[in-house]
Amino acid sequence: xxxxxxxxxxxxxxxxxxxxxxxxxxxxxxxxxxxxxxxxxxxxxxxxxxxxxxxxxxxxxxxxxxxxxxxxxxxxxxxxxxxxxxxxxxxxxxxxxxxxxxxxxxxxxxxxxxxxxxxxxxxxxxxxxxxxxxxxxxxxxxxxxxxxxxxxxxxxx
Amino acid sequence: xxxxxxxxxxxxxxxxxxxxxxxxxxxxxxxxxxxxxxxxxxxxxxxxxxxxxxxxxxxxxxxxxxxxxxxxxxxxxxxxxxxxxxxxxxxxxxxxxxxxxxxxxxxxxxxxxxxxxxxxxxxxxxxxxxxxxxxxxxxxxxxxxxxxxxxxxxxxx
Numbered sequence: 001x002x003x004x005x006x007x008x009x010x011x012x013x014x015x016x017x018x019x020x021x022x023x024x025x026x027x028x029x030x031x032x033x034x035x036x037x038x039x040x041x042x043x044x045x046x047x048x049x050x051x052x053x054x055x056x057x058x059x060x061x062x063x064x065x066x067x068x069x070x071x072x073x074x075x076x077x078x079x080x081x082x083x084x085x086x087x088x089x090x091x092x093x094x095x096x097x098x099x100x101x102x103x104x105x106x107x108x109x110x111x112x113x114x115x116x117x118x119x120x121x122x123x124x125x126x127x128x129x130x131x132x133x134x135x136x137x138x139x140x141x142x143x144x145x146x147x148x149x150x151x152x153x154x155x156x157x
Numbered sequence: 158x159x160x161x162x163x164x165x166x167x168x169x170x171x172x173x174x175x176x177x178x179x180x181x182x183x184x185x186x187x188x189x190x191x192x193x194x195x196x197x198x199x200x201x202x203x204x205x206x207x208x209x210x211x212x213x214x215x216x217x218x219x220x221x222x223x224x225x226x227x228x229x230x231x232x233x234x235x236x237x238x239x240x241x242x243x244x245x246x247x248x249x250x251x252x253x254x255x256x257x258x259x260x261x262x263x264x265x266x267x268x269x270x271x272x273x274x275x276x277x278x279x280x281x282x283x284x285x286x287x288x289x290x291x292x293x294x295x296x297x298x299x300x301x302x303x304x305x306x307x308x309x310x311x312x313x314x
Contacts, residue, residue, distance in 0.1 A: 019230045034233025042228060042235070049202045050228045050237070071199060071225045073176045073241050076191025078199070081238075084230050094255045105304065107312035115305035119276075122298040135308030136204070139301045141279040147262065148272035150294030156262035 004103040007052035018064040018086040018090030055096050062091035080108045082118035101134045161260040165211035175221040175243040219248035222257050237265045239275035258291045260305030
């Protein structure tokens with residue numbers, strides 16, 4: 001049985017597991033700096049901007065979604081950004097991903113958001129097919145740009 | 158003279174101008190639903206998740222940045238997401254974009270963020286070259302996925 005529920009205090013360690021699994025899948029094993037404490041601080045502070053859903057399969061951790069509040073300038077209102085969706089390798093092809101997507105959509109609507117957006121790697125055909133099956137429109141040809149660390153300081157100087 | 162300042166009450170109408178200019182540049186002229194009121198509500202509410210910088214050239218509106226709070230699961234802490242950076246066509250090649258990027262970096266550091274990320278169209282060579290000049294790393298091969306409206310409701314059902 002698949003059960004999806006909102007994260008609760010104590011789930012920070014589960015989110016580290018799913019974040020590390022996703023990092024490994026993207027070739028970034030060992031690069032995760034997030035800790036259980038940091039997740040719990042962000043999730044359970046006064047006015048959190050992030051939220052998380054935990055998927056369990058027969059009671060075992062099977063996957064998770066981490067989302068955060070976002071804002072569409074075209075729409076002029078908040079929408080939901082799905083930062084991560086993870087299904088642990090041993091729970092693939094059991095409907096966990098679909099259950100997570102469904103619960104995320106339900107939560108978005110309950111919060112009054114009319115859209116969710118997220119990024120996918122364009123080489124990940126399997127994920128893209130799955131997202132399209134879920135009803136998503138996929139826009140190609142975007143690059144993600146990041147500036148951090150010394151480059152950020154140099155730009156600000 | 159280029160001046161970049163944080164948006165203040167009354168600037169909502171300026172952000173509609175820059176949002177519409179950006180939409181037109183991306184082939185979405187006429188599709189902007191944001192209004193001055195919606196921008197001001199989002200910017201000047203109790204605990205805003207978004208912020209904006211206004212660039213002026215000799216006192217005239219020349220461009221803007223709209224950013225919002227984001228969260229990196231890999232880092233386990235907040236970072237900045239730059240939703241839009243716009244330089245109005247008549248103010249191109251005057252240093253407005255660089256002044257906006259610099260002010261955005263300065264604001265990010267002042268708020269304790271160690272990274273900014275944003276999306277760029279992969280066909281926009283000029284923008285990508287500019288971002289690289291600013292110190293950004295550009296990751297290719299991302300697709301943006303969106304689910305909205307009836308598809309969102311169908312997924313949640």
